[in-house]
Amino acid sequence: MMDMSIRPDWEASWIWGSGTESPRNEWRCFRRCFVAPTNAEQAVVRLTADSRYVLFVNGARVGRGPVRSWPFELAYDEYAIGHLLRPGAENVIAVLVIHYGVSTFQYLRGRGGLLLQLDIPGFSGPLLATDDSWLTAVHRGHDPRTSRISCQLGFTESVDARAWDSGWNGPRYDDSGWEPATVIGAVGMKPWTRLVERGIPHLTEEPVYPARVEQLASVQPIPWNAVIDLRNLLVPESADHANNVEFSGYVATVVRLDEAAVFTIGIVDDGRIPCRVSIDGRWLEGGDYAEIESRRHAAVELQAGEHLLLLDVTGRSHGHGFHLGFDCDVSFDVYSPVPGQAGSVPFCAAGPFDHVEIIDHRPVRSLDRSHPDYLRMQDVSSADELMHFSAWIRTVDPQLVHPDDVFALSVWKKAETRHSVPAAMQHAVIAGADPAVIPVYAGRDTELVIDFGRELSGYIAFELDAAEGTIVDGYGLEYMKNGWMQHTYQLDNTFRYVCREGRQSYESYVRRGLRYLVLTIRGAARPVKLYELKLLQSNYPVADTGRFRSSDPLLSDIWKISRDTTRICMEDTFVDCPAYEQAYWVGDARNEALVNYYAFGAxxxxxxxxxxxxxxxxxxxxxxxxxxxxxxxxxxxxxxxxxxxxxxxxxxxxxxxxxxxxxxxxxxxxxxxxxxxxxxxxxxxxxxxxxxxxxxxxxxxxxxxxxxxxxxxxxxxxxxxxxxxxxxxxxxxxxxxxxxxxxxxxxxxxxxxxxxxxxxxxxxxxxxxxxxxxxxxxxxxxxxxxxxxxxxxxxxxxxxxPAFVQVGSPFMSFFYYEALAAIGRFDLLLADMRRNYGFMIASGATSCWEMYPWSGFSDDPRILTRSHCHAWSAGPVYFLGAHILGVQGLTPGWTKVRIAPQPCGLEWAEGSVPLPHEGRIDVAWRLTGEGELELRVEAPAHVELATVAPEGYGMKVERVTVGD
Missing domain, CATH: 1.50.10.10 (Glycosyltransferase)
Structure with a gap:
């Protein structure tokens, strides 16, 4: 592996709590009280955890981590905390460890663990280190049944503030009910056989406030919904990897109606699992379904009494949740067909009759869909008949079903009424203003759509006053127009917060990308007062060193959204997008690195x-x-x-x-x-x-x-x-x-x-x-x-x-622009950029899209792209800097740089390009007459410049030297 520096002086031990070694979606809290010495100003804490941590000192949040890394080269972080300690008094270090218990596109499943050491220069050994003197408890306010955000990411969050004291991370907290931590091993234990320094600065957390309240509505939710992890339910060992899995099997439930009524079954999904539904033995056919955007609804007449719903969920899953909802105008109950299970999970599963793991896009073999019992079960018409296949029936782990599916509630509403937004409601987006009072509508929930004005990526935080038990549901999305929302059917970008009584604040522990935040207040006994709402924008710390402006304002706007896209997609690695995946795609990052050189120089x-x-x-x-x-x-x-x-x-x-x-x-x-x-x-x-x-x-x-x-x-x-x-x-x-x-x-x-x-x-x-x-x-x-x-x-x-297949994504446009530049057709490069990226600007984009609308990925003309912020598309920063400004490094380290501007019909252009180690190059050129160009270049003295006039132009050059 890579030769990275290793700190040899670890004396801390890995610790965890009692119970499961790798629990699914567990938030576990750790505390250690201590008296700080008088010379603690230089105190430094080092730590890492599996899977993610949040560090607090005396109640103040210090940092989040670790950066994504291989388990056999696990990164650790270092923080100076002396300024937070109180010498001679009791202090507390607290850590929330979020353990996924499943593999993702950022993380390979290991086991739960925390490692922390507090050192003070001059001390012989650590002042504090993780061992069995630490206390630990599972965070009781977090619901571990929440669904996967996407197959690429971990879990959504659902926090009940009534069930957990928010002061757990401070010094004056009664932790007498906590258990001693369990020492699980020394540094070097598997799977974390090697520890490495993170190698990059800590990410930013910049508070960003919304632009406006976009709309206000009273909504009526559907009466029943759930989200199921079918992949881990039918193939439990799939938690150990993030590969696609194919399986054949069923999920069954019983619905009991008090009286005859129309009953609607909704698959709140985009068809990844081609679910077939049987009611009392009759399989619904294509004509029974109505397609509503990416949802499939089937409205059927049901008599009073019990009805068996059998869902054939045979298909392929990468790990997304399976979202299901029921609607009916009369009361109904939903429960498991398994006798004695009526009060627990309302489902049972049958199977899998076969399953296959797909490794590197190649299944080991074809899925067998012909198992005799799988075929015979298709004729089952009652719960009693289902029990004839008891050998295949399995109860469902409650952690694999979440009965409060915020995503389904957000995208499928029984009724919705839009209201004008009162002027005072805009206080919700103004820091320090009087609170926005969110009204209560009889028999309805209250929904606010809040526009942050641009794409962001980070952590939602809010402060409000509410009655105990008030529910705040949040749902982030990227695009809406004229009241229509582009729902994120491959992304469960939601959270739930259940209020305690009175004024309170909450800061999310889960990173999410969005432009719009849908806040729905449910079950409020009185109006909620919203004092503050913000997003802590978190990205790699860079300054806007690179710049570009020209006589064509459209190109200036295109450069800006490309720069902003790249910054938003710079986390602990480059990532493809802030919302759907947050994954480091290796090929995407090549283009992103080139853009970064010209925008930020990181x-x-x-x-x-x-x-x-x-x-x-x-x-x-x-x-x-x-x-x-x-x-x-x-x-x-x-x-x-x-x-x-x-x-x-x-x-x-x-x-x-x-x-x-x-x-x-x-x-x-x-x-x-x-x-x-x-x-x-x-x-x-x-x-x-x-x-x-x-x-x-x-x-x-x-x-x-x-x-x-x-x-x-x-x-x-x-x-x-x-x-x-x-x-x-x-x-x-x-x-x-x-x-x-x-x-x-x-x-x-x-x-x-x-x-x-x-x-x-x-x-x-x-x-x-x-x-x-x-x-x-x-x-x-x-x-x-x-x-x-x-x-x-x-x-x-x-x-x-025209007969050739044309470029279908801004990613491919990057290579097209490279080819155009190589043959000197900068005019065609700009024309294509204006046409394609100009369409994004005209459509209200604040960041670059993943796809072009005309690439054929969607039949819905309202859907212009999947991801509305995709850094593989940010190429204009590179091309405008390298060719229109004309700044290109000629030697490694850019000790010699060529300046070869290309006017391409522009009257002037100016901007800056970062140098790799220090300083920048400022370029400004202007046409001063027919075939005449005036160029001004400001650069550090150590940089050798080679200026090249564009073909057909005379050029007057002014060089300004910075430094000795």
């Missing part, structure tokens, strides 16, 4: 991201596409982009020690890729061969042309890295392999009749029916085509043929 986060990737070698030597993750998944292009990103980082930072460290890992994976070349010398792969969301042929099995082309580039980039690291012979081998692969592509993947590179050769030997711009763009970028073929490909790039 280096440590890039190095940290690059060094995390080889940790996935225990999953696959091809390296995983998102890390650290429990999902064993490979996108070969993402690994190839990682290789290029390592070289680009060296060119920016100039750190040859990094290259020496990373080179063995680059070589390991590319050697493995070379071993997968077929008899024709082409890379042939079965897996997720992704490049773009557009509908061109990139099959899971076969020879995918862009993938082979990017492998050529990766081999060339690796050769350069190898030469820098001092391994010339191995580097030369990669150069030769790149040449052989380039020739094989030219020999086998060029279609002379269609005069273009084909998109793929399918596993059966058939050439792709599609010809795409994606493949021609990559051919140009990777230097595949030569001679007349190259000239033809360049013509396609300058003038895309």
């Amino acid at each position: 280096r440590e986060i890039v190095e940290r991201c690059l060094k995390l990737v080889p940790g996935s070698s225990f999953q696959t030597p091809l390296y995983a596409d998102q890390v650290p993750s429990g999902w064993s998944s490979v996108i070969p292009n993402w690994t190839f982009f990682w290789v290029g990103a390592c070289l680009e980082y060296y060119r920016y930072d100039g750190n040859s020690a990094f290259v020496a460290d990373i080179w063995p890992h680059v070589k390991l994976t590319l050697d493995k890729y070379l071993s997968l070349l077929n008899d024709n010398g082409l890379f042939e792969n079965e897996g997720w061969n992704l490049l773009d969301w557009a509908p061109f042929e990139q099959p899971e099995a076969g020879i995918v042309t862009p993938q082979n082309m990017f492998l050529v580039k990766a081999l060339r980039d690796a050769a350069e890295l190898g030469a820098i690291a001092g391994f010339g012979d191995e580097a030369d081998l990669f150069v030769r392999e790149a040449g052989k692969l380039r020739k094989a592509i030219d020999d086998h993947l060029w279609d002379s009749e269609r005069a273009a590179y084909v998109d793929c050769i399918h596993a059966d030997g058939q050439l792709s029916a599609t010809i795409s711009m994606q493949t021609q763009i990559v051919a140009s970028l990777c230097g595949i085509a030569e001679g007349e073929r190259n000239r033809l490909v360049e013509r396609y790039i300058a003038s895309p043929p």
